[in-house]
Amino acid sequence: MDLFNPFVNHNLLPKDGEVIYYGPIISIQQANNFLQQLLDNIQWKNDEAVIFGKHIITKRKVAWYADANFSYTYSKTTKQALLWTKSLLELKSLVEEKTKTTYNSCLLNLYHNGDEGMGWHSDDEKELTKNGSIASLSLGAERKFLLKNKTDKQLISVFLENGSLLEMKGTTQTNWLHRLPPTKKVNTPRINLTFRKIGG
Ligand SMILES: O=C(O)CCC(=O)C(=O)O
Numbered sequence: 001m002d003l004f005n006p007f008v009n010h011n012l013l014p015k016d017g018e019v020i021y022y023g024p025i026i027s028i029q030q031a032n033n034f035l036q037q038l039l040d041n042i043q044w045k046n047d048e049a050v051i052f053g054k055h056i057i058t059k060r061k062v063a064w065y066a067d068a069n070f071s072y073t074y075s076k077t078t079k080q081a082l083l084w085t086k087s088l089l090e091l092k093s094l095v096e097e098k099t100k101t102t103y104n105s106c107l108l109n110l111y112h113n114g115d116e117g118m119g120w121h122s123d124d125e126k127e128l129t130k131n132g133s134i135a136s137l138s139l140g141a142e143r144k145f146l147l148k149n150k151t152d153k154q155l156i157s158v159f160l161e162n163g164s165l166l167e168m169k170g171t172t173q174t175n176w177l178h179r180l181p182p183t184k185k186v187n188t189p190r191i192n193l194t195f196r197k198i199g200g
């Protein structure tokens with residue numbers, strides 16, 4: 001029995017991929033405890049990227065944790081992974097139980113408030129397992145998440161609640177972009193964890 005999700009998990013995408021929204025998978029209290037724990041104990045760094053040939057540093061903070069000290073390249077910069085913390089391992093288990101998949105790495109994003117977001121992209125880096133599952137856990141402020149079909153530009157929108165899980169898999173990264181738009185309505189932090197599989 002699943003106390004937190006009485007709904008059937010259906011595919012949010014009408015075609016070309018699979019995105020499952022599970023809703024909250026932990027209580028609000030647990031989510032708030034994990035949020036505080038991660039704010040205090042993750043080694044947050046401002047993200048660096050190369051966009052149109054320019055080296056930029058984002059306001060949003062990031063961290064990357066994994067089974068081993070893999071290196072991982074995205075936005076044209078290379079990052080070195082840190083080893084899992086106890087809280088991250090707990091969250092990884094919860095997520096793996098829901099998605100029935102295993103992950104070996106996690107990219108964390110910290111959005112201090114609604115001014116910070118993430119632009120259109122696909123998570124199709126060559127290090128990631130092709131068509132693998134990416135499990136996105138949200139803690140803190142509820143934010144809107146958008147998907148856009150690369151061919152016909154169809155938009156799909158979903159609100160990511162505190163403690164909720166969203167899974168992207170199949171050909172989603174090939175055929176769809178996604179983004180987290182900035183918003184004036186939010187002035188509290190949100191942490192997003194995307195569990196991924198590197199290699200294979
Ligand atoms: O914050 C989010 O919900 C999205 C994060 C994301 O797309 C990513 O880390 O690749």
Ligand SMILES: [Fe+2]
Pocket residue numbers: 121122123178
């Ligand atoms: Fe992404």
